Amino acid sequence: MKNIKDYGIEELKEELKNIGEKPFRAEQIYKWIYEEKTNNFDNMTNLSLEL
DSSP states (O other): OOOGGGSOHHHHHHHHHHTTOOTHHHHHHHIIIIISOOOOGGGOTTSOSOO
16 A cells, blocks of 8 residues: 555545545645645544545
8 A cells, every 4th residue: 555645646636536535635635744744634624534
């Protein structure tokens, strides 16, 4: 399994589409990782718990 940081934004969008999620979630995840500097999904408050 790849580390989420190994994905480019377009790759992550594709992966999210493959699991039935909306591609814009990739941008939200990137913002949390690279702008907000968190790698804890519990801190990503605008993402669903299921994701």
